[in-house]
């Protein structure tokens with residue numbers, strides 16, 4: 001079963017557009033039995049889309065949340081409320097949030113909050129750039145270890161890791177990573193997870209690729225790269241292209 005996760009970031013700008021895109025994605029789910037689709041819209045649309053997703057196989061996730069369940073925290077999103085309105089997953093540690101100042105220790109606290117509320121974490125890790133000496137391997141394993149510090153050892157089933165090399169994300173990406181880039185890094189991620197959770201649980205954690213995934217390169221990451229799924233930005237707002245990726249994942 002492959003995971004196809006859409007990170008809508010701060011798009012679209014109106015609930016009616018969100019509904020239209022979601023309906024398009026829903027249509028492409030016909031006959032899909034072997035792909036798990038999770039859409040993570042801006043928090044303002046989570047409740048609305050969770051209602052629309054209720055009788056479908058699509059699940060809804062948040063893109064971030066706060067470390068506390070409730071309180072005097074102006075402007076924050078409660079993990080408990082996310083669950084109450086129907087979300088099942090929360091993306092944490094996205095590089096775009098790390099760039100706004102989020103630290104590994106913030107992420108670790110948020111991970112505990114997500115687990116406490118019986119949601120699943122989609123944890124993003126990835127290096128800023130690649131150096132000749134392979135220092136980026138260390139960068140990613142350190143990031144993963146620090147984010148996991150407070151993660152309950154018996155909750156590996158509530159964890160998905162997405163490898164998103166920062167240099168491959170968005171319209172200013174230097175280049176798209178290759179399936180081989182992903183395969184190499186996923187071995188290191190699996191090893192780091194094994195140190196933390198033990199072999200059996202670590203091998204059940206899905207490791208996804210994210211960064212400029214489209215309908216042309218998706219299959220390569222899933223087949224040659226051996227990815228357990230994909231975390232998709234821009235293309236997840238295009239129901240036709242996302243539909244092609246979902247159908248292709250369904251056959252792998």
Ligand code: 13P
Pocket residue numbers: 007094164168169170171210211212213231232233234235
């Ligand atoms: P793009 O697919 O637009 O490069 O975004 C990747 C990403 O950041 C998903 O979380």
